[in-house]
Amino acid sequence: MEVTRITGIGKGRYRIDIDEKSAFILYGGEIRRLGIREGEPLSEECLSEIREKILPKRAIKRAMNLLQKREYTTAGLREKLRSGEYPESCIEEAVAYVESYGYVDDQRYARDFITYNLDRKSRTRIEQDLMRKGIDRETVRVVFGELEEEGTEQDEPAMIRCLLEKKRYDGETATMQEKQKMYAFLYRRGFHADAINRALLLDIT
Numbered sequence: 001m002e003v004t005r006i007t008g009i010g011k012g013r014y015r016i017d018i019d020e021k022s023a024f025i026l027y028g029g030e031i032r033r034l035g036i037r038e039g040e041p042l043s044e045e046c047l048s049e050i051r052e053k054i055l056p057k058r059a060i061k062r063a064m065n066l067l068q069k070r071e072y073t074t075a076g077l078r079e080k081l082r083s084g085e086y087p088e089s090c091i092e093e094a095v096a097y098v099e100s101y102g103y104v105d106d107q108r109y110a111r112d113f114i115t116y117n118l119d120r121k122s123r124t125r126i127e128q129d130l131m132r133k134g135i136d137r138e139t140v141r142v143v144f145g146e147l148e149e150e151g152t153e154q155d156e157p158a159m160i161r162c163l164l165e166k167k168r169y170d171g172e173t174a175t176m177q178e179k180q181k182m183y184a185f186l187y188r189r190g191f192h193a194d195a196i197n198r199a200l201l202l203d204i205t
Contacts, residue, residue: 001041002019003016003018004020004038006031012027012028024050024051026054051087055086056089056090056093059091060098062086063095067098073134073135074095078134113129114126114130118152121190122159122190123144126190156195157195159191163189171200182200
């Protein structure tokens with residue numbers, strides 16, 4: 001294995017290419033301590049220290065720092081670490097570490113997200129938002145079920161009526177075009193067709 005390129009990327013960090021492929025990022029002090037030089041071979045001993053000690057420790061520290069600032073889903077944390085160009089093995093080690101201490105928990109994240117948005121977004125929209133964040137549908141279903149068992153349920157008709165009021169929609173004076181436009185608006189917000197129909201019908205009568 002040969003170090004084919006060492007490229008500075010700012011803040012004292014350098015990208016190391018091995019055999020013409022990007023391998024990892026190190027700090028200048030680490031490069032000097034390990035004696036890494038462009039155009040020279042990289043020993044197995046040196047590579048082992050980088051991949052098994054330096055980078056895993058740094059990935060864990062980075063994950064901890066990220067979680068101190070805000071909560072992440074497991075998928076979100078992985079993606080953030082990938083943006084730092086950590087090897088996949090180091091990312092998985094860091095994620096396993098923070099999971100073992102409960103610092104990242106997709107079910108807790110989903111519960112907090114659902115509770116916060118229960119009166120703000122439709123269930124469909126909440127599900128879509130959580131899945132975009134990397135939380136699987138089954139986890140979302142389980143958390144919704146737990147909340148419903150605890151007596152926390154979503155009043156979708158009331159939410160629709162509130163939106164209609166904010167839009168100053170008057171079912172008695174609205175034209176067919178206005179009704180269709182309002183239907184499309186509510187449908188895009190993730191409300192079910194039958195709930196929309198009932199709400200609009202209530203406003204019309």
